[in-house]
Amino acid sequence: MAMASQLRTHTSSLPPDWALQPAKPAHRKVWDLLGAPLRMVVLPDEASERIGLTSLRAERMAAVLPELKGRVLDVGAGDNVLLKLYRRRAAGLSAAKLADAEASVGVDVIDWGGGCRIVRSSAELPFPAASFDTVVFVACLNHIPERREALREAQRVLRPGGRVVATMIGRFIGDIGHRLWWYSEDKHRDVADGEVMGMNRDEVVGLLREAGFGRVRTRGFVYGLNTLYVAEG
Numbered sequence: 001m002a003m004a005s006q007l008r009t010h011t012s013s014l015p016p017d018w019a020l021q022p023a024k025p026a027h028r029k030v031w032d033l034l035g036a037p038l039r040m041v042v043l044p045d046e047a048s049e050r051i052g053l054t055s056l057r058a059e060r061m062a063a064v065l066p067e068l069k070g071r072v073l074d075v076g077a078g079d080n081v082l083l084k085l086y087r088r089r090a091a092g093l094s095a096a097k098l099a100d101a102e103a104s105v106g107v108d109v110i111d112w113g114g115g116c117r118i119v120r121s122s123a124e125l126p127f128p129a130a131s132f133d134t135v136v137f138v139a140c141l142n143h144i145p146e147r148r149e150a151l152r153e154a155q156r157v158l159r160p161g162g163r164v165v166a167t168m169i170g171r172f173i174g175d176i177g178h179r180l181w182w183y184s185e186d187k188h189r190d191v192a193d194g195e196v197m198g199m200n201r202d203e204v205v206g207l208l209r210e211a212g213f214g215r216v217r218t219r220g221f222v223y224g225l226n227t228l229y230v231a232e233g
């Protein structure tokens with residue numbers, strides 16, 4: 001595996017607020033559509049945001065943020081941007097919400113420089129049972145070879161009534177995308193056995209059910225190329 005010091009890269013600033021609105025105004029929808037080849041293939045996230053296009057990371061965060069509740073564990077958190085946004089939002093809310101956000105944790109197997117707790121594997125997480133309200137897997141279940149065990153760990157560390165929130169692109173678009181995205185994080189590290197470049201809805205729903213989540217809600221976003229999963233029960 002490549003050294004962490006070589007890996008401090010892929011994003012550092014936060015996506016701007018205008019890119020995180022749950023409902024886009026009409027002019028942004030048009031601009032995003034015209035700029036789709038740029039924001040979806042050519043440009044890294046921050047470059048898209050600099051020219052007023054909604055980046056793919058902002059699309060993911062805008063889909064996931066409204067689904068987070070309580071103390072959050074973000075698995076495969078990368079540069080930890082999601083939790084930084086979650087804390088920023090909580091700062092304007094109640095003291096209890098801010099305390100939950102402050103107690104939220106990002107974990108990853110690689111140190112991307114965002115303050116994540118580094119773990120050896122997501123199959124065994126260093127947290128007691130029933131200690132989180134939400135466990136998140138944003139754009140990473142495909143990159144986690146031990147994904148089956150990681151989802152069981154999510155079930156273990158969730159409090160009763162807790163939920164898993166995940167996003168995942170499909171296999172076809174993921175295979176093409178990962179060949180084209182010259183800037184993506186997998187270009188800065190070794191790719192592990194068992195990684196895949198995308199997963200279809202039936203695969204993800206099947207894994208969630210197998211891990212004990214009886215109720216799974218899905219919603220397409222980015223023109224249906226990406227899917228949000230919210231799993232409970």
Ligand SMILES: C[S@@+](CC[C@H](N)C(=O)[O-])C[C@H]1O[C@@H](n2cnc3c(N)ncnc32)[C@H](O)[C@@H]1O
Nearest residue numbers: 076077078108109110122138139140143144145
């Ligand atoms: C495409 S990035 C997504 C990062 C972040 N969730 C986001 O949305 O920006 C995939 C992440 O999965 C992480 N990863 C790879 N193998 C993993 C594993 N076994 N357990 C946890 N995270 C892993 C990578 O280091 C990387 O940060």
